[in-house]
Amino acid sequence: MEERTDESLMIAVSRGDEQAFAELMQRHLNALHHYASRLTRSPSGADDLIQETWLAVWRRAGTFKPRKVRLSTWLHRILHNRYVDSVRRNRLVLDEAVVAAAPDIHDLGEAAEAAQRKALLDNAIAELPVQQKAAILLTHQQGLTNQEVAVVMGLSVRAVESQLARARRTLKDRLRESR
Amino acid sequence: MNSPTDKQDHSSTEALDAELDQLLAGLAREPHEAPAHLASRVLANLPTNNPFADLLDWFTASYWRSAWTAALPLVFGFALGMTVQFEGDSYIDDLDMQALLYVEQIEEIEFDEI
Numbered sequence: 092m093e094e095r096t097d098e099s100l101m102i103a104v105s106r107g108d109e110q111a112f113a114e115l116m117q118r119h120l121n122a123l124h125h126y127a128s129r130l131t132r133s134p135s136g137a138d139d140l141i142q143e144t145w146l147a148v149w150r151r152a153g154t155f156k157p158r159k160v161r162l163s164t165w166l167h168r169i170l171h172n173r174y175v176d177s178v179r180r181n182r183l184v185l186d187e188a189v190v191a192a193a194p195d196i197h198d199l200g201e202a203a204e205a206a207q208r209k210a211l212l213d214n215a216i217a218e219l220p221v222q223q224k225a226a227i228l229l230t231h232q233q234g235l236t237n238q239e240v241a242v243v244m245g246l247s248v249r250a251v252e253s254q255l256a257r258a259r260r261t262l263k264d265r266l267r268e269s270r
Numbered sequence: 271m272n273s274p275t276d277k278q279d280h281s282s283t284e285a286l287d288a289e290l291d292q293l294l295a296g297l298a299r300e301p302h303e304a305p306a307h308l309a310s311r312v313l314a315n316l317p318t319n320n321p322f323a324d325l326l327d328w329f330t331a332s333y334w335r336s337a338w339t340a341a342l343p344l345v346f347g348f349a350l351g352m353t354v355q356f357e358g359d360s361y362i363d364d365l366d367m368q369a370l371l372y373v374e375q376i377e378e379i380e381f382d383e384i
Contacts, residue, residue, distance in 0.1 A: 124304035232297040
C-alpha cells in the first residue's frame with residue numbers, strides 16, 4: 092500500500108481523523124522530542140512541551156499551508172513558540188539530574204576524553220541564550236536549513252546567521268577554556 | 271609576514287573549529303526515542319468534536335480539580351442537611367405546635383369576659 096504523504100495526512104487531521112493524527116505523530120514524535128529534551132533539559136518539561144505542541148497541531152491543522160513550508164518546519168515552529176512562551180512565564184525548571192555529568196579528565200583514554208568533550212559541549216549548549224540555543228539545535232541536531240530555521244524562529248535569515256555565529260563563538264570559547 | 275606565534279594561533283583556531291564541527295555533527299547522530307507512553311497520552315487528551323464532551327472536559331480539567339475538591343465539604347454538608355433528620359428538628363416542631371395551640375387558646379377567649 093502506498094504511504095500517505097505528510098500533507099495528505101494533515102488534510103485528514105484537519106477533518107478530525109485521529110488515525111491520521113496518530114500516524115503523523117509516529118513519524119515526527121522522536122525528532123520533536125529530541126529537540127524538546129535539549130531545549131528544556133528536563134524529561135517532564137519535554138513531555139509537557141510535546142503534548143502542548145501536538146494538541147496545538149490538532150486544533151490548528153486547518154491553518155497548515157503545505158505550499159509555504161514543510162510540515163516538519165511547521166511543527167518545529169509550533170514547538171519553538173510554545174517553548175519561548177514557557178520560558179517567558181518561567182514555567183520550565185531546569186532538571187539538575189539531566190545536566191550531563193562530565194567524566195573525570197584524569198580518567199583518560201580516548202573514549203573518556205571524547206565523552207568529556209561531548210558533555211562539555213552539551214552543558215555549553217544548555218547555557219546558551221534561548222535564541223542561540225534554538226538556532227544551533229535546529230541547524231545541527233534537527234538538520235534544518237537556515238531558511239527553515241528563520242521560519243521556525245520568526246527571524247530573518249541574516250538574524251539566524253548572526254545567532255549561529257554568536258553561538259559558535261561562545262561554544263569555541265568554552266572548548267578553548269577547557270583545554 | 272606572519273610570525274610563528276600568529277601561525278600557531280591560526281592553526282589552533284582551525285583545530286578548535288574542526289573540533290566544534292565534529293562535536294556539532296554528533297548532535298544529529300545521537301540516538302533518541304520519545305517515551306513510549308507519550309503518544310498515547312497525547313491521543314487521550316485530544317479534544318473531541320462533541321461540544322458537550324468538551325464542556326465536561328473543561329469542567330474536569332486539572333485547574334478545576336482543586337476548586338472541586340475545596341467545594342466537597344460544602345456539598346457534603348448540604349447533602350447531609352437534606353437527608354439526615356436531627357433530634358433538634360423535632361424540638362423545633364414541638365415548639366411550633368405549642369405556639370399554634372396557644373394561638374388557638376387565645377382565639378377561644380371571649381373578649382367580653384375581660
